[in-house]
Amino acid sequence: xxxxxxxxxxxxxxxxxxxxxxxxxxxxxxxxxxxxxxxxxxxxxxxxxxxxxxxxxxxxxxxxxxxxxxxxxxxxxxxxxxxxxxxxxxxxxxxxxxxxxxxxxxxxxxxxxxxxxxxxxxxxxxxxxxxxxxxxxxxxxxxxxxxxxxxxxxxxxxxxxxxxxxxxxxxxxxxxxxxxxxxxxxxxxxxxxxxxxxxxxxxxxxxxxxxxxxxxxxxxxxxxxxxxxxxxxxxxxxxxxxxxxxxxxxxxxxxxxxxxxxxxxxxxxxxxxxxxxxxxxxxxxxxxxxxxxxxxxxxxxxxxxxxxxxxxxxxxxxxxxxxxxxxxxxxxxxxxxxxxxxxxxxxxxxxxxxxxxxxxxxxxxxxxxxxxxxxxxxxxxxxxxxxxxxxxxxxxxxxxxxxxxxxxxxxxxxxxxxxxxxxxxxxxxxxxxxxxxxxxxxxxxxxxxxxxxxxxxxxxxxxxxxxxxxxxxxxxxxxxxxxxxxxxxxxxxxxxxxxxxxxxxxxxxxxxxxxxxxxxxxxxxxxxxxxxxxxxxxxxxxxxxxxxxxxxxxxxxxxxxxxxxxxxxxxxxxxxxxxxxxxxxxxxxxxxxxxxxxxxxxxxxxxxxxxxxxxxxxxxxxxxxxxxxxxxxxxxxxxxxxxxxxxxxxx
Amino acid sequence: xxxxxxxxxxxxxxxxxxxxxxxxxxxxxxxxxxxxxxxxxxxxxxxxxxxxxxxxxxxxxxxxxxxxxxxxxxxxxxxxxxxxxxxxxxxxxxxxxxxxxxxxxxxxxxxxxxxxxxxxxxxxxxxxxxxxxxxxxxxxxxxxxxxxxxxxxxxxxxxxxxxxxxxxxxxxxxxxxxxxxxxxxxxxxxxxxxxxxxxxxxxxxxxxxxxxxxxxxxxxx
Numbered sequence: 001x002x003x004x005x006x007x008x009x010x011x012x013x014x015x016x017x018x019x020x021x022x023x024x025x026x027x028x029x030x031x032x033x034x035x036x037x038x039x040x041x042x043x044x045x046x047x048x049x050x051x052x053x054x055x056x057x058x059x060x061x062x063x064x065x066x067x068x069x070x071x072x073x074x075x076x077x078x079x080x081x082x083x084x085x086x087x088x089x090x091x092x093x094x095x096x097x098x099x100x101x102x103x104x105x106x107x108x109x110x111x112x113x114x115x116x117x118x119x120x121x122x123x124x125x126x127x128x129x130x131x132x133x134x135x136x137x138x139x140x141x142x143x144x145x146x147x148x149x150x151x152x153x154x155x156x157x158x159x160x161x162x163x164x165x166x167x168x169x170x171x172x173x174x175x176x177x178x179x180x181x182x183x184x185x186x187x188x189x190x191x192x193x194x195x196x197x198x199x200x201x202x203x204x205x206x207x208x209x210x211x212x213x214x215x216x217x218x219x220x221x222x223x224x225x226x227x228x229x230x231x232x233x234x235x236x237x238x239x240x241x242x243x244x245x246x247x248x249x250x251x252x253x254x255x256x257x258x259x260x261x262x263x264x265x266x267x268x269x270x271x272x273x274x275x276x277x278x279x280x281x282x283x284x285x286x287x288x289x290x291x292x293x294x295x296x297x298x299x300x301x302x303x304x305x306x307x308x309x310x311x312x313x314x315x316x317x318x319x320x321x322x323x324x325x326x327x328x329x330x331x332x333x334x335x336x337x338x339x340x341x342x343x344x345x346x347x348x349x350x351x352x353x354x355x356x357x358x359x360x361x362x363x364x365x366x367x368x369x370x371x372x373x374x375x376x377x378x379x380x381x382x383x384x385x386x387x388x389x390x391x392x393x394x395x396x397x398x399x400x401x402x403x404x405x406x407x408x409x410x411x412x413x414x415x416x417x418x419x420x421x422x423x424x425x426x427x428x429x430x431x432x433x434x435x436x437x438x439x440x441x442x443x444x445x446x447x448x449x450x451x452x453x454x455x456x457x458x459x460x461x462x463x464x465x466x467x468x469x470x471x472x473x474x475x476x477x478x479x480x481x482x483x484x485x486x487x488x489x490x491x492x493x494x495x496x497x498x499x500x501x502x503x504x505x506x507x508x509x510x511x512x513x514x515x516x517x518x519x520x521x522x523x524x525x526x527x528x529x530x531x532x533x534x535x536x537x538x539x540x541x542x543x544x545x546x547x548x549x550x551x552x553x554x555x556x557x558x559x560x561x562x563x564x565x566x567x568x569x570x571x572x573x574x575x576x577x578x579x580x581x582x583x584x585x586x587x588x589x590x591x592x593x594x595x596x597x598x599x600x601x602x603x604x605x606x607x608x609x610x611x612x613x614x615x616x617x618x619x620x621x622x623x624x625x626x627x628x629x630x631x632x633x634x635x636x637x638x639x640x641x642x643x644x645x646x647x648x649x650x651x
Numbered sequence: 652x653x654x655x656x657x658x659x660x661x662x663x664x665x666x667x668x669x670x671x672x673x674x675x676x677x678x679x680x681x682x683x684x685x686x687x688x689x690x691x692x693x694x695x696x697x698x699x700x701x702x703x704x705x706x707x708x709x710x711x712x713x714x715x716x717x718x719x720x721x722x723x724x725x726x727x728x729x730x731x732x733x734x735x736x737x738x739x740x741x742x743x744x745x746x747x748x749x750x751x752x753x754x755x756x757x758x759x760x761x762x763x764x765x766x767x768x769x770x771x772x773x774x775x776x777x778x779x780x781x782x783x784x785x786x787x788x789x790x791x792x793x794x795x796x797x798x799x800x801x802x803x804x805x806x807x808x809x810x811x812x813x814x815x816x817x818x819x820x821x822x823x824x825x826x827x828x829x830x831x832x833x834x835x836x837x838x839x840x841x842x843x844x845x846x847x848x849x850x851x852x853x854x855x856x857x858x859x860x861x862x863x864x865x866x867x868x869x870x871x872x
Contacts, residue, residue, distance in 0.1 A: 338737035345738050345802075346657065352800040353659035357760060360792065366759030388763060 007036035018495035046585035068651035081628035088650035089625035102169030170201035180241030185251030214561035227540035236582035309441035316434035337413035518571030526563035527605025559602030592626035661757035671810035686785035692822025704735035705848035736848035
C-alpha cells in the first residue's frame with residue numbers, strides 16, 4: 001500500500017528542510033500556485049458503449065451519405081479490421097478520441113473531418129452512462145454532454161464551439177479521474193527562453209490511445225518530462241502534480257536565476273562603471289571644494305589682510321611724518337647752509353674789501369675833509385696808529401684760518417643737506433612703497449570681501465554637489481535586496497521538490513518493480529519471447545535485456561515498441577488494480593500502422609496476448625485496429641469485430 | 652651796524668653803485684671829476700636792490716613782463732641759481748634813518764681815500780639834495796678791484812644791472828617802484844623787510860611755463 005502523507009506533514013517537512021517557518025513555505029506555495037496533491041487516486045473505469053457518426057463523403061468513389069454505428073460495446077477486446085489500407089479504421093479511433101477529449105487530433109484527416117456531420121459516443125464511467133452528442137457544421141461544433149441516471153438524462157454541459165467543447169471534456173475528466181495538471185518547464189534556445197507548459201486532459205488522454213508514433217513510451221506527446229509525469233500520474237501516485245509544478249518552477253527559477261545572474265553581472269559591470277564615473281566626478285567636486293576656501297578661511301584671510309593693510313597704512317603715515325620732519329630738517333639745514341655760505345661770502349668780501357682799502361691810504365679826513373698830513377702818515381707807519389683816528393691798525397685776525405673754518409662749515413652743512421636730501425628721497429620712496437602696499441592690501445581686502453559675497457553661494461553649491469554625488473555613489477554601490485528574496489524562494493522551492501520527490505519516489509519505487517515485472521510478462525505474452533527483463537525506471541525509460549543483451553525501448557523494432565507500449569499500459573492497469581491505486585480508466589485504443597512497418601505476426605501476437613489479458617483484467621476494454629489477418633480474425637470473436645472485406649470501407 | 656659788520660664791504664658796494672649809477676657832469680668840476688651820482692634816495696634805492704636780490708628779481712620779472720627781454724630772465728635765473736636771495740641778502744630796516752648812518756660809515760671810507768666827494772645842496776641846515784662826485788681815482792680803483800679781486804666783481808656787475816634797470820629814474824621814482832612790493836609796504840616801521848624770494852621764485856616758474864606755453868602756441872599759430 002502506498003503510504004499516505006498528509007499535506008500538513010509535508011508542509012512541515014519542507015519548512016524544516018528549507019530552514020524556514022511553515023508560514024514562509026505557505027507564502028511561497030501561494031505565490032507560485034503550487035498546490036499540495038496528497039490524494040491517492042482510486043482507479044475508475046471507462047467502458048465505451050456506443051460509437052456513432054454520420055455525414056457525407058465527397059470526391060471519392062463511394063461518395064454520398066454515410067452512417068456508422070457500433071453499439072452494445074462492452075469490456076474486452078474489440079477489433080476494427082479491414083483487408084485493405086485506408087478503409088476508415090483509424091478514423092473511428094480518431095473520432096472517439098476527439099469526442100473523449102474535446103479536441104481534434106492532428107492525425108484526423110482533413111477531408112474526413114469535412115465529411116462528418118454528427119458524431120456521438122456513450123460510455124459508462126463506473127457504471128454511470130454518459131453521452132456526448134456533437135453536431136458539426138463547416139464552421140463550428142455544438143452539442144451537449146449528458147449523464148443518464150435511473151430514468152432521466154441530466155445535461156452536464158452543452159457547448160457551442162470547439163473551445164467550449166474542449167473545456168467541458170477537460171474539466172469533466174480531470175475531476176472524475178482525479179487528475180491534476182502537470183506543469184512542465186520547456187526550455188528554449190534563446191537567452192530568455194523557456195516557459196512553463198501546463199498539461200491537462202488532452203495530454204493525459206494520450207495514454208488511452210496508441211497510434212503509429214512509438215517515440216514515447218507513454219502517451220503521444222513527445223517532450224522530455226511528460227512521460228515521467230504521465231507514468232506517475234497513471235500509477236496513481238500522490239503529489240505528482242505538486243512535484244511537477246515545483247520542478248517547473250525550479251527550472252523557471254533557474255532560468256530566471258541564469259537570466260538574473262546574467263543581468264546581475266551586466267548590472268554589476270554597469271554599476272562598477274557608474275561608481276567609477278561618480279567617484280571621478282566626486283573627486284573632482286571635492287577637489288574643487290577644497291580649492292574653494294571656506295568662509296572661515298576667507299574671513300581669516302580678510303582679517304590678516306586687514307591687519308596688514310592697517311600696518312602698511314600706519315607705516316605710510318609714519319613715513320610721511322618722518323618725511324615731513326626730514327623736510328623741516330632739510331629746510332633748517334638749508335638755512336644753515338645758506339647762512340654758512342653767506343658768512344663765507346661776507347668774509348671773503350670783507351677780506352678783499354679790506355685789502356682794497358688798506359692799499360688806499362687815507363688822504364682826507366672823512367669827518368672834516370682836511371688833508372691827512374705826511375707827518376700823520378709817517379707816524380702811522382712807525383707806530384701802527386691810524387693816521388685818521390689814531391687807533392691801532394695792526395691786524396690780529398688770521399684771515400686764512402678764518403676762511404678755512406668758514407669753508408669747512410659750508411662743506412659740512414652742504415654734506416648735511418645732501419644727506420638729508422638723500423634721506424628724504426629714501427623716505428619718499430619708502431612712503432610710496434608703503435602707500436602702494438596699503439593700496440594693494442586694501443584691494444585685496446575688497447577682493448576678499450567680494451569673494452565672500454560671491455563665494456557664499458558658490459561654496460554652498462559645491463558642497464551640495466559633493467553631498468549629492470556622495471548619495472549617488474552610495475546608491476550606486478548598494479546591491480539590491482532583490483537577490484536575497486529570490487534566494488528564500490529558491491530554497492523553499494528546492495525543499496518542496498526534494499521533499500515531494502522523496503515521497504513520490506518512495507511510493508513509486510515500490511510500484512515500479514511490480515510494473516516492470518508485469519511489462520516483462522505481458523511483452524512475452526505479446527510474442528517477445530527473447531525478452532528476459534524490462535525495467536520501468538522512475539524517469540520513464542525502459543531498459544531491456546533482450547536475448548541476453550542490454551538494450552532500450554528506443555532501440556528495438558517498431559513492432560516491439562508497439563508491444564512494449566501496450567504492455568506498459570496494461571502493466572500499469574494490472575498493478576493499479578492489484579493495489580487499488582491508479583488513474584488509468586481501462587480503455588485502450590490501438591491503431592496499428594501499415595503492414596510495411598509492423599509485421600503482421602507482431603500484430604497477431606499482440607492481439608492474441610490481449611485476448612488472454614482481457615480475461616485477466618475484467619475492466620479492460622481494448623480496441624485494436626488493423627489489417628485483417630486470419631489469425632486476428634480467429635482470435636477476436638466476429639461479434640466483436642467491425643470488418644471490411646476486400647476494398648470495402650468500414651463506413 | 653646791525654647787519655653788516657664790515658664797513659669795507661659796504662664801501663666796496665657803494666663804490667660800485669656810485670660808479671655804475673653815475674652820469675656825466677654837465678659842467679666841469681673843480682677837482683677834474685666828470686661823473687656824478689645824483690641823490691641819496693637814489694643811492695639808497697640802489698642799495699636796496701643790491702642787498703635784496705629777491706626784490707631785484709621781482710623788479711626784473713616786472714620788467715620782463717613789460718618788455719619780454721630774454722636777458723632779464725637769464726639774470727633772474729642766475730640770481731636764484733646762485734641762491735643770492737639768501738647768500739647776498741643784507742636785510743634792511745625800513746626805518747631809513749639807520750641806513751643813513753650806515754651809509755655814512757661806508758661813505759667816509761670812500762671819502763677818506765678821496766674816491767668820492769659829497770655835495771649837499773640846501774639853505775642852512777636844510778639839505779634838499781645830496782650828490783656824489785665820482786673822482787677819477789674811483790673809476791681806476793673800481794677797474795683794479797674787478798681785475799684783482801674776482802669775488803668783488805659781483806658788485807660791479809650787480810650795480811651795472813641795477814643802473815640799467817633804474818635808467819635815468821630818480822631816487823623818488825625808484826623808491827616808489829620798490830614800495831609797490833606789497834611785502835615791502837607792509838613791513839612795519841622799524842621791522843626787517845621780509846624776503847620775497849619764495850613768491851618771486853614761484854612767479855618765475857609760472858611765467859616760464861606760460862612763456863613756454865606761449866611759445867608753443869605761437870609755434871602753431
